[in-house]
Amino acid sequence: MSQETGCSEYQSLSRRKFLVRSAQVTALAATLPAWVPKVAFADSGPARDVLISVYLRGGCDGLTLVAPYADDHYYTHRPNLAVPRPDSNSQYKATDLDGFFGLPPTMLPLLPIYQAGELVVVHACGLEEATRSHFDAQRFTEVGKANDSRLATGWLGRHLASIQPMRADALIRGVGVDFGMPKVLQGGPRTLPIPDPSWFTLWGDWQSYEDRKRYIDGTYRAQTDPIRTSAINTLQTMQVLSNIDFDHYQPAGGAQYPDTGFGKSMQSAAALIRADIGVEAIHVDIHGWDTHSEQGSVDGQLRDLMADLSGGLRAIHQDLNGANRRDWTLIAMSEFGRNAIENGSRGTDHGFGNCMFAMGAQIAGGQVIRNWPGLHEDQLVAGMDLGITIDYRDVIAEIVDKRLGNGQGLAQVFPGFVPQYRGVVRA
Amino acid sequence: MCALSLKGLTDGYMNAVEKAENLDASVSRRALFSAGALASALMVSESASAQEADIQSGGGNPWRSVENRLVRRITMGITQEDAATAKRLGFSAYLEQQLNHTRIDDSVCERYVASRYPAVNASIAQLDNMDSWRVWQQLGAATVYRSVFSKRQLYQRMVEFWTDHFNIDIDKVGPALKVVDDREVIRKYALDTFPKLLRASAKSTAMLYFLDNTNSYVGHPNINYARELEELHTMGVNGGYTPRDIREVARCFTGWMMEWDKNSPNYGNFVFNEWAHDFDEKTVLGHRIPAGRGIQDGEQVLxxxxxxxxxxxxxxxxxxxxxxxxxxxxxxxxxVAGVFTRSRGDIKAMIRAILTRTNVSRQPAKLKRPYHFAVSALRSLKPTVRSLEQLHDWRLYVLGQRPFNWSPPDGYPDNVEFWVGALLPRWNFAGSLMNDEVDGVQVNVRTLFSGLRTATQVVEKINQMLFGGEMPTNEKATLTTYLGARATDPVRQRAAIAMALSGPGFQCY
Structure with missing residues (x-):
């Protein structure tokens, strides 16, 4: 078992002996474990980034996450919920980003990444189709097109489907860190929902392990899609992941993931990237942003949600950087923003324009990209919402083109949409 | 065999990629022929429109007996006894028997639930004094127990349906309120009428709290419940209401709240707080709601x-x-909508209109959701159940469908595209169950296979238990080969059941 220490990045990981045996029994070339040196893999085409896609389910309040403190009307509309100005005496005051926007206290873990130029905020951004339904807005943004019933797959799935695998021998290319397949990844080849990679092995009696696997393989191969492909992908991915000891994963760079579902998912994402098995798209959901009541700016529901989000993003940034991985880009977005005008329950209702985030070594960070429409009541959409001056697809398309190497596939990723690049990626 | 196709995963992209990745481009066609032994085996279609046509024509259902198809639709999983009963009674009489659920004696099941999981029958005041983790566990385990052992199987299926329709995330509202909602809303009216369900749900404190209506005051209406009431509970997202309608509905429901006062005999229950209500005139969907009334506003909206x-x-x-x-x-x-209108939302009448013999004989297969899968395994195998706590707390969590744990208000999805990628948790449930790793649940292989000697006999028993006698031919053959000359070896027998549970046939219904 001399390969056990083959890859320096994975010295801390040890394998389970029984899985080694099972891998030997099947002796598939496809089961090359994670510690085989990189040179053993065939790269197909120029280097490109792994994409980590984070979705804030419920419609996050972008006016708190990245607060436009220099727009006076912010404080008019948000008497109870606004983040105090950076020059105020409040212990909960915003920390300035660029003279106009500021981060509330529990978003501060992101500040060093912003200052290091690896985190960009895009504001007054989003889905231009006016819907205030979570489920429509999520579907439209994940499909990448609104109101098109012929298009049922997700933009990230179609990205994977319209480009050669990053590594020709990759058995698993897309992962939804979830119990089912998120819409955004649907249609992706070699893509599976994997809620926790450390579980990804066949449980039960070991004497019959190979027999059960063979039965599953044989019976599902006689099926049609999608269940056939799902089973084949699962069996192959099992071979890859069960050779990696995720239970003893060691974050690099001193990263400490939040002890939450999201923190755990971000750690799983990092582990999948560092395992170097050819995964090139990972999607993670973070729930709970539908803050109709008691959202707070500094002391309500949003406090913990933002701490979870920023803590998770900070940890994965430290972890991957600490492991000398610079070949990844992360985006974080939500289905819509919330009303600029707070409601009577110290919360906010479903709105329109929002902020989104992109993070990575090649991201043109340290700025808040926007064409600010203003918060004066005459400037609000429907009298209550931040407008949208940047389509969310502008941001994603630029990354798909410049970081994921799929400029040619954009017509499939976002059919019928002509993006306008906003300088999210370094020139 | 199991024609679980859908537009999203069978469109051109997948084909393009398979070619690009040098996979055998003809696999799907070969699969068609290898599954051809089944008379009703599906046709693979390349385009979305052809796929729909195929589904409409009833292709892609491996189950031939129309009675067995009905059993699969109205139970949490077919058993040998269900299949026999349906065969004996015939299609219509079996459906009627299940529809008249109160005439089915379910006292054995309910007595067990009452003694083992007292929380589900407790009052809100009693629940408030119990450890909430135990309340949560008892509600969940009781739900599973009823799904598996209740003789009122159609009723249990409809409880599952309405639980998703009026979804409440137990992590937000806490188990006590959900216990009351489950008992006084969902289970009370699951096979009654939709209007009764809706009216009860609108006064369910769990629902009002979940969707923030307990925070909705005159001058500051909270629109969360109003929106989901229209979008998810009644009209649907394209049903024809406007943002203004949502705000007006929210105004009508101001004051629909929960009694928070622990000293009140009404503690934890619905209360209409006049002081929080907006008494001005409103207009909802073109209807004038006159000024000066109170709780009638919301009732009229319903x-x-x-x-x-x-x-x-x-x-x-x-x-x-x-x-x-x-x-x-x-x-x-x-x-069916016509039946809804004429019968004033009679759920049984709608079910009769949906589950006609003709419709059922043309229906394509559906993919079991993970909960359905796990429950159906237990129903088929009749294990000795000493406790369901680990199954509920951990196994259903890993499967991705623990009851009441879907956090958005739309309920667990009823589709292929979300669930079909998650096969491994099912194989693992099967493997764990048959390896005695599901605490408190023991499958008695010796009893099940007592007196059986040959592989053919053992597989036929599995066929009857798990598949109502319609186990897919290739799965049967593969299993027979596996057992071979060692059909009496309990290790092989256990593995054989795990395999049958893991195979594609058992995933659909």
Whole structure:
């Protein structure tokens, strides 16, 4: 078992002996474990980034996450919920980003990444189709097109489907860190929902392990899609992941993931990237942003949600950087923003324009990209919402083109949409 | 065999990629022929429109007996006894028996639940004094127990359906309120009428708290409940309401709250707080709600919504999807919506209109959801159950469908595309169950296979238990080969059941 220490990045990981045996029994070339040196893999085409896609389910309040403190009307509309100005005496005051926007206290873990130029905020951004339904807005943004019933797959799935695998021998290319397949990844080849990679092995009696696997393989191969492909992908991915000891994963760079579902998912994402098995798209959901009541700016529901989000993003940034991985880009977005005008329950209702985030070594960070429409009541959409001056697809398309190497596939990723690049990626 | 196709995963992209990745481009066609032993085996279609046509024509259902198809649709999983009963009674009589659920004696099941999981019958005041983790566990375990052991199987299926329709995340509202909602709303009216369900749900403190209506005051209406009431509970997202309608509905429901005062005999229950209500005039969907009234405002809104044609269609489509097929035809939806309107939302009448012999004989297969899968395994195998706590707390969590744990208000999805990628948790449940790793649940292989000597006999027993006698031919053959000359070896027998549970045939219904 001399390969056990083959890859320096994975010295801390040890394998389970029984899985080694099972891998030997099947002796598939496809089961090359994670510690085989990189040179053993065939790269197909120029280097490109792994994409980590984070979705804030419920419609996050972008006016708190990245607060436009220099727009006076912010404080008019948000008497109870606004983040105090950076020059105020409040212990909960915003920390300035660029003279106009500021981060509330529990978003501060992101500040060093912003200052290091690896985190960009895009504001007054989003889905231009006016819907205030979570489920429509999520579907439209994940499909990448609104109101098109012929298009049922997700933009990230179609990205994977319209480009050669990053590594020709990759058995698993897309992962939804979830119990089912998120819409955004649907249609992706070699893509599976994997809620926790450390579980990804066949449980039960070991004497019959190979027999059960063979039965599953044989019976599902006689099926049609999608269940056939799902089973084949699962069996192959099992071979890859069960050779990696995720239970003893060691974050690099001193990263400490939040002890939450999201923190755990971000750690799983990092582990999948560092395992170097050819995964090139990972999607993670973070729930709970539908803050109709008691959202707070500094002391309500949003406090913990933002701490979870920023803590998770900070940890994965430290972890991957600490492991000398610079070949990844992360985006974080939500289905819509919330009303600029707070409601009577110290919360906010479903709105329109929002902020989104992109993070990575090649991201043109340290700025808040926007064409600010203003918060004066005459400037609000429907009298209550931040407008949208940047389509969310502008941001994603630029990354798909410049970081994921799929400029040619954009017509499939976002059919019928002509993006306008906003300088999210370094020139 | 198991024609779980859908537009999203069978469109051109997948084909393009398979070619690009040098996979065998002809695999799907070969698969068609290898599955051809089944008379009703599916046709693989390349385009979305052809796929729909295929589904409409009833292709892709491996189950031949129309009685067995009905059993699969109205139970949590077919058993040998169900299949025999349906065969003996015939299609219509079996359906009627399940529809008249109160005439089915379920006292054995309910006595067990009452003694083992007292929380589900406790008052809100009693629940408030219990450890909430135990309340949560008892509610969940009781739900599983009833799904598995209740003789009122159609009723349990409809409880599952309405639980998703009126979804409440137990992590937000806490288990005590959900216990009351489950008992006084969902289970009370699951096979009664939709209007009764809706009216009860609108006064369920769990629902009002979940969707922030307990925070909705005159001058500061909270629109969360109003929106989901229209979008998810009644009219559907394209049902024809406007943002203004949502705000007006929210005003009508101001003051619909929960009694927070622990000293009140009404503690934890619904209360209409006049002081929080907006008494001014409102207009909802063109109807004038006059000024000066109180609780009648919200009650009138419910009647407006119940009488709206969009509601009839929305509920008809969703029920037909649940009971029959993912994409029911417009003509079926319209006819069931007509029944909804004429019968004033009688759920049984709608079920009769959906589950006609003709419709069931043409239905395509559906993919079991993970909960359905796990429960159906237990129903088929009749294990000795000493406790369901680990199964509920951990196994269903890993499967991705622990009851009451879906956090958005739309309920666990009833579709292929979300669930079909998650096969490994099912294989693992099967493997763990048959390896005695599911605490408190023991499958008695010696009893099940007592007296059986040959592989053919053991597989036939599995066929009868798990598949109502319709186990897919290739799965049967593969299993027989596996058992071979060692059909009496309990290790092999256990593995054989795990395999049968893991195979594609057991995933669909």
């Amino acid at each position: 009647e407006i919504l119940l009488n709206h044609p969009s509601t009839a269609k929305f509920i008809a489509r969703k029920m037909a999807r649940w009971l029959l097929m993912y994409e029911p035809s417009e003509s079926l939806v319209n006819s």
